Amino acid sequence: MEDHHQDAAVSVSCSGADLLSRIALNDNKAGMEGLDRDKINKVILETSKGSKFYENELKKERQVNQRIEKMMEQKARITKEQMKQAQAEVDKLKCELERGRDLGRVIVHVDMDAFYAAVEMRDCPELKDKPMAVGSMSMLSTSNYHARRFGVRAAMPGFIAKKLCPNLVIMPTNFDKYRAVSAKVREIFSEYDPHFMTVSLDEAYLDITEHLEQRKLWPESMRTHHMCDAKTDDAGRFAGESEKDGLSPVLFEDSPGSSTSLSGAEGKAEVFGTSVEEAVREMRFRIEQKTTLTASAGIAPNMMLAKVCSDKNKPNGQYRIPPERQVVMEFMKDLPVRKVSGVGKVTEKMLAALGIVSCAQLGQQMALLSLLFSETSWHHFLHISLGLGSTYIERDSERKSMSTERTFGEMSDAEEQYSLCKELCHDLAQDLQREGLKGKTVTLKLKNVNFEVKTKAFTLQYAVCTEEDIFAAAKDLLKAEIDSVSPPPLKLRLMGVRVSGFISVENKKPLQRSIMGFLQKGGSDPGSFTQCPGSALKAGGGSDSASFLKPQSTEIKVPSVSEQIPKSTGPKQQSFFQRAQSKRLQQQQEQIIISGTDTTNISADAAASTLPITNPQSDTTSTNTNSGTDATGYINKHATLKPSFKISTQVLQFLTCPVCNREMRDVNLTAFNHHIDECLKGSAMDNEHTDSDAGERKEELNSEPPASSHKLSCDEEKPSTSISLPVVETDDGNDFKTPFFSHRKKINEKRSVVPNKKRPLSESSSKASHTKHNPAAVVTELSSDLKGSSLTCPVCSQLQSTGDLALFNRHVDMCLNQEVLLEFRGSHPPVDHSDAPALESVRGQLGDQGRVSKVREKSKRQGSSLLPPAKKSKVLSTKHTIDKFFKGNTRQNV
DNA sequence: GGGGGAAGGATTC
DNA sequence: TCACGGAATCCTTCCCCC
Incomplete structure (x- = not known):
């Protein structure tokens, strides 16, 4: 959903601005240009002031200010020598990143316009001229463009929205309906990229590089689409073509892409070209035809840029950054850092304190940032400043936790609290069992009436998924909290239970056991x-x-x-x-x-x-x-x-x-x-x-193949399987040094360093072993390529004096067997693999980049950290930062 | 000193 | 009139234990 939670204003013009950036309106959103911000902020303030929520926000704001103060003190202590060293390190990494810049992919971010609101308006035409929002009096999920003109937006409480716009119609959410529409949209996505990644019901990333290749060969008939081919509605409420007139176009009739609107165009055919823009325009056209809803899209060489782009011509528009370094840098130059997904209100404020507002400024201050922020954070900043992001779209990452929580009126009675806790455990257990998950860590989340949040976790010796087991842990945590609160009683307004540490995830570590x-x-x-x-x-x-x-x-x-x-x-x-x-x-x-x-x-x-x-x-x-x-x-x-x-x-x-x-x-x-x-x-x-x-190699074998590598199983019968690995790329930018992989180097010229710290195993591994492009074909390619050449065993790194694949595979099998045996014999400490390039390559192939990173990071920490970690400020964490945008920049061009 | 769990926080939709 | 969500993920810091 579009900028759903960017609820901190970029700047606040009210009095006491320093303490209000968390509360004031963020009008940095489509449809909210030119609003009377002062007036709106005044209403928001008046409505909020004095409430417990408001007090808590002030408290949090003060904490952020303290962090900034600390950061500034730290800045003042930085010596010239430190800056010099930092600059050298930054420059070095910058060079590596530049070398690995991949402009070869065409990534598209598609975002449905005011999705929930648009669906409701489509199904209830009388709403189309009214300011409306979807949600409740306590919270709005989104609003239409009429409402936005009043300052009503997503993540705003309904009662405040009502103050801003007394005529606002608030529709309750209907997720079943949104899911149905979303499914239709996804059908279209899959035709452009079967591996597209859904972010939410209304957002997705697609890599249409392959589609564009094929598209060039398509006859015009395949690029011709007719107006109004929507046949049915999604929830039985939308009557169809006869009612479509005037619906969708009215939402955004003055929007950039309104040429694809439906009015008066029934039956007409539209021919789309073979270019990138035409392909995306066609996709949006088809979405509109199928759902009568409009979508906006961003087209760029990576996910980070595509995401920013999709917001550029919203609603019902698209924007493209061509794959040229200069253009990318030009685009980034004036882009406010806040526009980048992953930079929230706190990060924005901290950067602003350093005089950094735009991405260009971010790039200029990298040495300083590397001294003030954690490695993860400043690497992230560096990526942003260079306009770099992930070129690999991960489809289904594994779930890591599941939770349920509930907000209610003040609850002080312990019995009632236990009862609610049990209820939550019951719900959660059902959800867990539905997905066949069991986790070892149970976390209790509590929010008191002052909006102070506390989490208490307990890790069990075994994984649980039943109401009884979860409650057994949760109630102890709750009891401890009830007993410790002073003064009693514990006054709650929210309770939640979470289960994490799924054994399905953990088992990725001892996967070698499966071999055994x-x-x-x-x-x-x-x-x-x-x-x-x-x-x-x-x-x-x-x-x-x-x-x-x-x-x-x-x-x-x-x-x-x-x-x-x-x-x-x-x-x-x-x-x-x-x-x-x-x-x-x-x-x-x-x-x-x-x-x-x-x-x-x-x-x-x-x-x-x-x-x-x-x-x-x-x-x-x-x-x-x-x-x-x-x-x-x-x-x-x-x-x-x-x-x-x-x-x-x-x-x-x-x-x-x-x-x-x-x-x-x-x-x-x-x-x-x-x-x-x-x-x-x-x-x-x-x-x-x-x-x-071998111990390290054992770990390499623990890695998980990509979802797509299931396809490879059909090749397991073949003797060539031992070398038919889908991924040949290390994540450190080093070239492959063995003959075995040398032929891949040409294919994989575009690579970049992924300086991601603490990369989760599940994600990195699946990413590393990505084989999107027909792994079966890779098998063939490798097999034929290797005929008649000398081969290096990916396990022991020894050059094998044979070109015979059967013999070679036999050798690899034996090496693998020995790995198994070593496992039997106990654990082995990890070693430095700097002198084992083949193993590094194998590790890359096997997908366990997380471990590679860990080893490398360890040496990095030892050698390059200019400030003790404890002194580095913490900032920035997001699911969209390095993990979604930057990690995986090492695309596997198999 | 490092690993890992716990707790808190930032960010996203 | 009262009234600021739910779910998930990732990061950082702290602390304990080996």
């Missing part, structure tokens, strides 16, 4: 590998655990939205290597079982320290599911500290050693076990000096 589970049949809860062995299974118990015990299928297609399989159990959790390896190893196990035994005696101590084993092939191997009562289904994680990888003594016709991959015929199990023991010893010795490396 290659012998397991029937699949089990990957989440039960926790600090509390077996606890998740116990906690999950009964039907709850079912959602985590779903058979894992090796999906070929990308799961649709409707496929609500918990992400924790999907093949997504295993890397491509892992899945291929698991499968191969599992086939070996099948051979063992088929040959007459399934008593693989991995460990006698399965119950004490068990590794639940995921079964990537459960659909096809479920006949061999273990009962779970014996040790068969588990591998003791300590078992291989001593080589004890035993298989029961029976003569088997055909076995393959899981260590060296050799096939053995007519061998009895004693001999086979002996062979494995020897292999293990050999492997252990081989790796003795590289344990730490």
Whole structure:
């Protein structure tokens, strides 16, 4: 939604301005130009003044002012030498960023105009000439353009809006209806970019680069669209074509893009060209035809710019920044920092205190900013000043928490509070179970009648999702709060409960365990590998655990939205290597079982320290599911500290050693076990000096493949899978140094550094292993490319003197097997991989950029921090800053 | 000193 | 007439423990 929450005025012209920037009107929004700000602010002030809310806002404002004071003191202490060093560091990073600037993508940000209000007006034509808003007396979600002329806007309480505009009609929200409209719009989006990313019901990012390529070849007929092809309404209230006249155009009849309006154009055909602008205009045209609502769009080489652009010609317009560095820099020059998503009222104010209002000023003051702000923050600022943003659009990032909260009138009775708490837990449990999620951290959020917010969290030993379990934790937190408040009683106006630390997310860390589970049949809860062995299974118990015990299928297609399989159990959790390896190893196990035994005696101590084993092939191997009562289904994680990888003594016709991959015929199990023991010893010795490396490699293998890499599973059968990785790019801007990857370098010339600190594993990994462009094709490409050349093993970095892919893959398999064995043997400290470029590349391929970043950041912290972290001010955090806009600037041009 | 949990805060729609 | 939301994510700081 457009600038929904930019509710701090850029400047306040009322008295006491310094304390009012949080409350005063922000008219920096389409349809709000030229308002009598003083008058509006006066009304807002008069209405708010004296309230608890107002007092709290003043308090927060004072805190921000204190932060600014501290920052200014810090600034005063900065020496010339420090500035010089800082400038050098900034310049260096700037150079790297410039080198990695990617102008090759065409990113579009589409934003529906006054979405909720527009839907309501469409369905209730009598509203179209009236000032109206959607929401309630306590809060408005959005307003139409008539209302905006009175200063009524989103994120404003309804009662204040009523003061500003007594005739304002406030419509209640109807999310079902908005969702239905949104679904229609998304259908159109998917035709331009099947991987588009939805931000909210009315916003999306698309990468239409590929579409534009194809579009060039399209005949005119494919670019011809007819007026008024909307057939039905979204909620049964909109009658259709006969009523469409005058609806949508009236919303924004004087808007920049009104040429696409519907009036009097029924049946006419419009032909769109092949250019970027034409493609986006066509998309907007089709949205309008289908929904009678208008959308605005921004077109730019990255997400950050596209977002800013979509606001430029709002409503019903579009704006494009061509992919030229000079133009980008020119565009950024006068852009107020506040216009950039991620810069909120606090950041704006802090920057303003340093004399920074525009993005050009931001660029000029980077050395200073690097000394005053955290690394994350100033890197963000640097990206902004250079007009850089992410060129990779991530589609579905994994949910990290789920919560529910409620605001109410003053509540002081403890019994009532417990009762409400239980109710919230009930609701949350239902939501969690609906999505098959379980989390270990329960957080209680409380807001007292003075608007002071407190959160109390507790992390359990096991993941929970039932009302009882959540409430058990939440009520203790509530009790502590009730008992500690002084003076009693605790007077609340809001209570919320959140569950986070989902085991589906956490399990990305020990994913390697899944490889180790290659012998397991029937699949089990990957989440039960926790600090509390077996606890998740116990906690999950009964039907709850079912959602985590779903058979894992090796999906070929990308799961649709409707496929609500918990992400924790999907093949997504295993890397491509892992899945291929698991499968191969599992086939070996099948051979063992088929040959007459399934008593693989991995460990006698399965119950004490068990590794639940995921079964990537459960659909096809479920006949061999273990009962779970014996040790068969588990591998003791300590078992291989001593080589004890035993298989029961029976003569088997055909076995393959899981260590060296050799096939053995007519061998009895004693001999086979002996062979494995020897292999293990050999492997252990081989790796003795590289344990730490392997430990790091183990982590690399933990990474998660992208959603799209599900497609790769169909190639797992092929011998070339070991090298058929979708991603070949490191996130540090280093060139690949091995022959194995050298041919990719040409493809990936455009790269940039992603200096993101603390990048979440889930996001970075999925991003890193992005294979949007037909991964299957990559397999072919790589395979054919490699024929006849020397190859370097991505695991051990050794150059292999063979061009034979089968031999090479065999070697990679063996290396991978050794990784598994090293895992058996215990943990390994991470090491510096600076001398292992191939591993770095592998890490990039496997998608675990988060870990790469961590290693690099560690060295960075040691070497480059000019001020102790504690002295650096905190600022800036957003889901749209580095994560959405900047991280992932390393696009995978596969 | 580093890792990780807890708490608070900023930002977004 | 009273009256300022809900959900999610990320970042920073603090603190404890190893």
